[in-house]
Amino acid sequence: MTTAVSSELPVELQGFRRVQRLAYECAEAVAARLEPGVTEREAARMQREWLRERGVRDWFHLPFAWFGDRTAFVDFRIPLQFFPTDRALEPGMPFILDMAPVYEGHTADIGYSGSLGVNPVQDRLMADLEAHRELILREVRERRPLREIYQDVDRLMVRQGYANRHRAYPFGVIAHKVDRVKQRRWSPHLFGFGTQSLKGLAADALHGHREGWSPLWSPYRFSDHPPRPGLWAVEPHLGFRGTGAKFEEILVVTDSRDPAESAFWLDDDLPHVRRWAEEK
Amino acid sequence: MTLKGARERWVRTGGVELCVAELGDPEQPTVVLVHGYPDSKEVWSEVAARLADRFHVVLYDVRGHGRSTAPRPLRGGFTLAKLTDDFLAVVDAVSPDRPVHLVGHDWGSVQSWEFVTVGRTEGRIASFTSISGPSLDHFGHWINARVKRPTPRRVGQLLGQGAKSWYVYLLHTPALPELAWRGPLGKRWPKILERVERVPGGDYPTSSLPSDAAHGAWLYRDNVRARLSRPRPDAFAHAPVQLITPQGDAFLSERLYDDLDRWAPRLTRRTLPAKHWIPRTRPDQVASWIEAFVTSVDGGRPAAVPTGRHADRFAGQLVLVTGAGSGIGRATAFAFAEAGARVIAVDRDAEAAARTAELSRLVGAPEAWAEPADVSDEQAMEKLAEKVDREYGVLDVLVNNAGIGLSGSFFATTADDWRRVLDVNLWGVIHGCRLFGARMAERGQGGHIVNIASAAAYQPSRALPAYSTSKAAVLMLSECLRAELASQDIGVTAVCPGFVNTNITSTARFTGVDAAEERRRRQRTARLYGLRNYPPEKVADAILDAVTRNTAVAPVTPEARGAHVLSRFAPGLLRRIARVEPRL
Known part of the structure; x- marks a missing residue:
């Protein structure tokens, strides 16, 4: 499946773009319905139901919702802490919705940051994420090793005064590969992750292990290779004193020689990108 | 006497004449200052002068004190009910249409609690x-709660406050206090205040002290027993309250205010390290807190309450951090900003300093400025100190944090290397302490200096001869300065972090190796520090804790604590560790 991308690019990408848009629509719809007292569990369920109603049957991972200082993963020690809790939303609180639906065999993985009312700290974080989106694309086009790009993102965060919070994700990943998923009637999930998607990821990991690359974009040695063609769900996550912000969207990497063709964001019409454009 | 430019008037009420002084523009919000025992309104002279350009400041001598007349007979003439009559008479005279902002110190606060709860x-x-x-009613309930459920802790609190209240028992003896005050005690009191309470001398206390103190004994006799035995059950404050607690108060325990939120729902807490007479010893701080509180209440908007650690201690204070463009310095600036302090971020890198200042404002600093300066440059530091003094004021907290790393054998360390590391790590601290510390000491209202040393200050190592030497010097400098400044209530703390994940590793110099090897070692150390992953934010928290507790030496990180203990009990072991050459 990983190799299929280059040959039938446009059609394939249409599907991925459609599901990514759907996911962001869901995030915006759910974010608009959030009000004081809504808990993380309820927000996660709202995302799930919204997408189910629109035909999503399988997930790369089930929707997450983080409120307050959980947006910056304060005191997260074990992965179970990522799962939604009964924390209730309060005015001014930042929140992050993160979901990865599979629709018609295409996977999306998105992250949407917002706050209930005004939160100047998170606004600032979101504004500063723009530089990361640019940096990542530029360096991927330069075919720099993923591990080095990771470190450059780190350095930019430190310079901005923020902490790297994607470090808290499993394997500390800033991105991971996503792919087409076979649609089965029964699609169970394991610790919140769809088994079909996990299977794809495991197959990639196995291939990669033999060929010297990894579907996980991490700070570790196994990511010390140039960007691998395919679809990468990139999720830089900034944290600043109990407030976190991230975006997550798909970066398309191809084996084209033309730099502009070699890597591009799947869709530039996303809430955070529109926001940056408006601010200018 | 000291109330310059005050307009005086007399208010007649309940058989006494009260001497009322007014300063400032009557159109501005009215602030009424009520003095304590044994004092007269002149105790407020310093604070009143600082408030007068923004507010209509009103002071009055409580009946029997200063130039106000005493009731006849004295017994029964000082009940809280009568004091409330006096207050209302004064307020009706000076601000008939608008409510006033009330400030009380000592007995002035005790009676003000009555005013604000009836x-x-x-x-x-x-x-x-x-x-x-404290409110006598709240005090009564506080005692009752502890007598009824005497857990060991509560008994301890009771005994502690009981011991601090010794003078209250003495004041209940007949005639003796009057004799003492009109005799030798009255004569010696100014000296006692100066020596024990560190109240600056000069024209305070006033000459009316013996009669103030003699009459004022009736404040206690008329009210204390009656209220403590039968406290009012409904003593709830009907206005927002700001509680300022001096931590070194010899007469009142901080624990008295533990349950205060119950009585005053809109409560803002402030603490400061000082003794009882803060209107005399800390007029700047008291005036600025009064101003901030009055302004926020008057503005009708709930003040943005800083939520950070120790916000009660640092809100509104002026803090300067050197090396604030990254690492521990930046995290410290943010921690102070979160506590509501005004932050000056100093760094060689102007852009990084500006970023720190900008984010500081975002997390809660009412004001924050960036000042680019190289701490090793004496002239630049002098200019900075002048500018800070002129534009922002005298520092309350100074954090000398800027430092650089240098690693390599002693014989590979050139004279230039030595100069560079000592210039920044030691001279930077010296300049900071000298220039800003001098102004702090001159002001005479306390303050705190934090010098960031390192665990390397007491852990020898063959890999860090120059760096460790510079840091050991900083540690000893801090200890000496602490001794010298103790008499002026300026604390000095040396903070000794171990391996903290900051970019000191990526700027550190490695001597005796070529450029490629140096780069490799930098990357390698950065990686190791990254794996250790002790965040600078934790060091910042430790710095704030150390300032509030006035710690002399504060090791941060487990390895720094461990080495600190070993340096005292098993220095031989540390020497053996020092011989190990780290493989980088």
Whole structure:
């Protein structure tokens, strides 16, 4: 499946773009319905139901919702802490919705940051994420090793005064590969992750292990290779004193020689990108 | 005497004449300052002068004190009910249409609690700032709660406050206190205040002290027993309250205010390291807290309450951090900003300093500025100190944090290397302490200096001869300065972090190797520090804790604590560790 991308690019990408848009629509719809007292569990369920109603049957991972200082993963020690809790939303609180639906065999993985009312700290974080989106694309086009790009993102965060919070994700990943998923009637999930998607990821990991690359974009040695063609769900996550912000969207990497063709964001019409454009 | 430019008037009420002084523009919000025992309104002279350009400041001598007349007979003439009559008479005279902002110190605060909790003053008081004087009713309930459920801790609190109240028992003896005050005690009191309470001398206390103190004994005799035995059950404050607690108060335990939120729902807490007479010893801080509180209440908007650690201690204070463009310095600036302090971020890198200042404002600093300066440059530091003094004021907290790393064998370390590391790590601290510390000491209202040393200050190592030497010097400098400044209530802390994940590793110099090897070692150390992953934010928290506790030496990180203990009990072991050459 990983190799299929280059040959039938446009059609394939249409599907991925459609599901990514759907996911962001869901995030915006759910974010608009959030009000004081809504808990993380309820927000996660709202995302799930919204997408189910629109035909999503399988997930790369089930929707997450983080409120307050959980947006910056304060005191997260074990992965179970990522799962939604009964924390209730309060005015001014930042929140992050993160979901990865599979629709018609295409996977999306998105992250949407917002706050209930005004939160100047998170606004600032979101504004500063723009530089990361640019940096990542530029360096991927330069075919720099993923591990080095990771470190450059780190350095930019430190310079901005923020902490790297994607470090808290499993394997500390800033991105991971996503792919087409076979649609089965029964699609169970394991610790919140769809088994079909996990299977794809495991197959990639196995291939990669033999060929010297990894579907996980991490700070570790196994990511010390140039960007691998395919679809990468990139999720830089900034944290600043109990407030976190991230975006997550798909970066398309191809084996084209033309730099502009070699890597591009799947869709530039996303809430955070529109926001940056408006601010200018 | 000291109330320059005050307009005086006399208010007649309940058989006494009260001497009332007014300063400032009567159109501005009215702030009424009520003095304590044994004092007269002149105790407020310093604070009143600082408030006068923004507010209509009103002071009056409580009946029997200063130039106000005493009731006849004295017994029964000082009940809280009568004091409330006096207050209302004064307020009706000076601000008939608008409610006033009330500030009380010592007995002035005790009676103000009565004013702010009785029904007949409702609508006449906009806010109340209480300094070192609890409500007798709250005090009574506090005692009752501890007597009824005497857990060991509560018994301890009871005994502690009981011991601090020794003078209250003495004041209940007949005639003796009057004799003492009109005799030798009255004569010696100014010296006692100066020596024990560190109250600056000069024209305070006033010459009326013996009669103030003699009459004022009736404040206690008329009220204390009656209220403590039968405290009012409904003593709820009907105005927002700001509580300022001096931590070194010899007469009142901080624990008295533990349950205060129950009685005053809109409570803002402030603490400061000082003794009882803060209107004399800390006028700047007291005036600025009063001003901030009155302004926020008057503005009708709930003040943005800083939520960070120790916000009660640092709100509104002026803090300067060197090396604030990254690492521990930046995290420290943010931690102070979160506590509501005004932050000056100093760094060689102007852009990084500006970023720190900008984010500081975002997390809660009412004001934050960036000042680019190289701490090793004496002239630049002198200019900075002048500018800070001129534009921002005298520092309350100085954090000398800027430092650089240098690693390599002693013989590979050139004279230039030595100069560079000592210039920044030691001379930077010296300049900071000298220039800013001098102004702090000159002001005479306390302050704190934090010098960031390192665990390397007491852990020898063959890999860090120059760096460790510079840091050991900083440690000893801090200890000496602490001794010298102790008499002026300026604390000095040396903070000794171990391996903290900051970019000191990526700027550190490695001597005796070529450029490629140096780069490799930098990357390698950065990686190791990254794996250790002790965040600078934790060091910042430790710095704030150390300032509030006035710690002399504060090792941060487990390895720094461990080495600190070993340096005292098993220095031989540390010497053996020092011989190990780290493989980089």
